[in-house]
Amino acid sequence: MHCTEQISHDEYQKTADWLMSQTKHRPQVAIICGSGLGMLADTLKCQDSFAYSDIPGFPQSTVQGHAGRLVFGELKGKTCVCMQGRFHMYEGHSLCKTTFPVRVFKLMGVETLIVTNAAGSLADGLRPGDIMIIKDHVNFPGLVGLNPLCGPNDDKFGPRFPAMSGCYDKALCCLAMEIAKQQGVTSFVQEGVYAMVGGPNFESIAEARLLHRLGVDAVGMSTAPEVVVATHCGLRVFGLSLITNKVVKSYDDPDSVNHDGVLEVGRLRSHSVQQLVTELISRIEINNNTNNAV
Numbered sequence: 363m364h365c366t367e368q369i370s371h372d373e374y375q376k377t378a379d380w381l382m383s384q385t386k387h388r389p390q391v392a393i394i395c396g397s398g399l400g401m402l403a404d405t406l407k408c409q410d411s412f413a414y415s416d417i418p419g420f421p422q423s424t425v426q427g428h429a430g431r432l433v434f435g436e437l438k439g440k441t442c443v444c445m446q447g448r449f450h451m452y453e454g455h456s457l458c459k460t461t462f463p464v465r466v467f468k469l470m471g472v473e474t475l476i477v478t479n480a481a482g483s484l485a486d487g488l489r490p491g492d493i494m495i496i497k498d499h500v501n502f503p504g505l506v507g508l509n510p511l512c513g514p515n516d517d518k519f520g521p522r523f524p525a526m527s528g529c530y531d532k533a534l535c536c537l538a539m540e541i542a543k544q545q546g547v548t549s550f551v552q553e554g555v556y557a558m559v560g561g562p563n564f565e566s567i568a569e570a571r572l573l574h575r576l577g578v579d580a581v582g583m584s585t586a587p588e589v590v591v592a593t594h595c596g597l598r599v600f601g602l603s604l605i606t607n608k609v610v611k612s613y614d615d616p617d618s619v620n621h622d623g624v625l626e627v628g629r630l631r632s633h634s635v636q637q638l639v640t641e642l643i644s645r646i647e648i649n650n651n652t653n654n655a656v
């Protein structure tokens with residue numbers, strides 16, 4: 363499905379041009395809000411907001427907890443654009459559609475992408491309510507060829523074979539850990555490895571055990587394709603997972619996960635996530651696309 367659909371450079375450009383004709387904001391930082399984390403947009407000042415259905419070329423959000431709105435605004439001296447709602451492969455979108463906004467942001471001048479998601483924990487030390495700074499990912503769909511970069515390469519965005527080592531900016535991870543220390547929240551903030559699976563079902567116990575053995579700390583159904591496309595076109599990436607549930611790994615554990623519970627933890631932890639992301643944005647240095655360290 364994903365390999366047959368191609369989006370031309372012109373189509374990304376058309377959407378970027380349309381947005382730039384509708385708002386005076388010229389974002390430097392883009393934020394993708396995970397399930398239940400749409401409140402990250404609430405902190406933006408002087409907002410211009412657009413329903414996805416009004417934006418030429420944009421897909422539609424179909425998942426509860428993803429409002430389907432693009433919000434531009436100012437935050438701590440930076441111009442930001444925030445996706446209240448992301449696109450998932452399991453919704454039936456092609457992978458180039460799920461990552462469409464990332465290239466549009468690049469064409470609008472964005473330098474840094476912040477991805478957030480809700481995820482289940484496999485690591486014993488990660489509890490619901492914890493925040494995991496993503497230091498790396500396992501892109502399971504990507505490993506079997508479900509990759510948004512499949513098909514002819516668009517050299518204007520990046521190389522045919524982009525490196526993914528270092529796709530989560532080390533300096534931004536360190537800065538986030540430093541901020542967590544300063545905010546006194548290190549008891550529930552730590553680094554880890556995120557894995558994307560296709561979904562939409564949650565994991566069976568055997569699958570959970572497999573992921574745990576493979577060294578995955580948290581699992582979800584998004585993020586990796588966005589990060590691959592962002593890295594390909596030279597964006598600097600910071601990612602965090604809000605741990606919304608533990609993934610059941612024992613046949614004796616009666617616990618079971620559901621999407622309402624995922625959204626509820628998002629609501630409960632919204633303030634902490636907001637504080638961490640806000641402070642990070644305020645301390646990100648904007649380099650006019652030179653991609654320097656913090």
Ligand SMILES: O=P(O)(O)O[C@H]1O[C@H](CO)[C@@H](O)[C@H]1O
Nearest residue numbers: 396397479480582583584624
């Ligand atoms: O990754 P985000 O969009 O945060 O959402 C996560 O939460 C949903 C499941 O509750 C899935 O879509 C999973 O990927």
Ligand SMILES: Nc1nc2[nH]cnc2c(=O)[nH]1
Nearest residue numbers: 480481482581582583624
């Ligand atoms: N695959 C997966 N996605 C999630 N999103 C939130 N929690 C989970 C989970 O436990 N598993």
